[in-house]
Amino acid sequence: MSDQDWKIFRGRGEPHDGLDGLPDPPPWRFARAMAAIGPPDADLDLKAPASKATTFLPSEAMIIAVNTALYLRRPLLLTGRPGTGKSTLISKVAYELKLGPVLKWSVSSRSTVRGGVYEYDAVGRLQAGKGIDPPVEEYLTLGPLGAALMAHSRPRALLIDEIDKSDFDFANDLLNVIEDGEYDIPELQRLGGRPLVTIKDASGRSVQIEKGRLISQQFPFVVMTSNGEREFPAPFLRRCVRLTIDPPTKDELTAIIYAHLEKFISMEKREEMTALIDKFLEDRQQSDVSTDQLLNSIFLTVAMRNRDARSFSHEELVAVRTALARPLSGATA
Template structure:
């Protein structure tokens, strides 16, 4: 019988990440230069996992915003619920406080958490909870990590619209005229922006970022990542599991080596972990008759899949 998995495969809880030395240096350079870190790489290469891992490792506040085609730059700074405000005004609920309708975005919380709690002084600070508390239950430590995920999904104007707030660490809430500036006690934020390179980013935006590309997986790194995850999940590492880890790593590298022929897409580290968890849960080994099907379901996916 398959053993139930009690966690999500992409939980972003920051517990497990195999941080290569060159990526660690890229983070240090971004912090020293006070610039965002733009991470590129294949889908499933672990770009989105870097930010929560680093935040947990350093005990920092953590925020994230996943970009979609409808995301606007102001969504990362603030949103204003004009529909609710109009409804309250029509209901004659007395004098309205615009602060009740302002929702700080991830960059506001990261740069100026005290201002975000009070909506720039429009409300009592105690009325609003820092969303980072869902991740780190610490008393507002200095410094924050912000993940802006998949910026290449956005309209091309979005990166350019973020140039000033990312560079100056200040902006004005247009709906209320409230100025927001980075608070001294907040500490310098680490802003990590990911891209799958589905769309070119403006040169002016790239100039203001420290850039790093995550390399494709290697056999050795896949084995290391698998061991880290299994230890975190408190699974044993008997010889059969160790053999399975290596066999799947070899299989993924074989698929990647032949994917350039155009018949298959490049499988990622995330898909390798999917295959490993499925094998462990279902008792599938390389000599199992189900192995070829599992390979095609998780690793050797057709290049046109999903089109």
């Protein structure tokens, strides 16, 4: 990062150590000091997010929003249609800033904040007991939120997907935990004589918890996605960095397709590709379609056609493209 450029996440390059230079959070952000940012844990696979990250091209608005969230230690709320890159952006950030595999939490109407922090298999422990008292920590597993809170040397990346599917109280309850960076596990707090226990997270990594309380040392990089299907309460919104992602323009669509398929698109196929982009843009004005539908159509009926003896009749091309262009909602979906 140059002296003139405030941005830590650049959205274009290879992994770098710019996160190490992130300044302290605003003085009102936390009541206690956070640990200094250090190197990634040795057992984290830093290349895990690469498959999604390398071909994704974030917009300038996305880059600004990510850096704002990093500096302020606030979660990033992304709203937009399916296929606009909401859940892919975090992979780009995790890869570039060496945050390791993205922790993913898909939200539903039955999701609870406690379930995102940890799961306790009380029934399994009871059935295994048979007159003995099995160690409670063997039946506890940290969820994605819990694993993100327990990062020590470097932040983890946490994707909370489709948060608008949650119930009414979920959003504020979630932000309270993220704001405090702490969470009590009563099942461990009852172990008065054993102040330090080791449990596993969902990926099998061991985590040590002291006195039954998760205390975050690093604010996780949190991305929450929404399809815009509901309104959120004002206390929740004011504690997020918010960005509405507009559908990509023709130039942006062309760049996305080349990023994924450049080696397959010869000069003689570019005119056909452009025609499909124009048709997609027309369809998008009338119905709900996503960018990955266009990618699928171009990959299968343009890039793969006439490769390795694969050929399509005109009728087959029309049928495949029609099937792939079906609206995502409405009577014709």
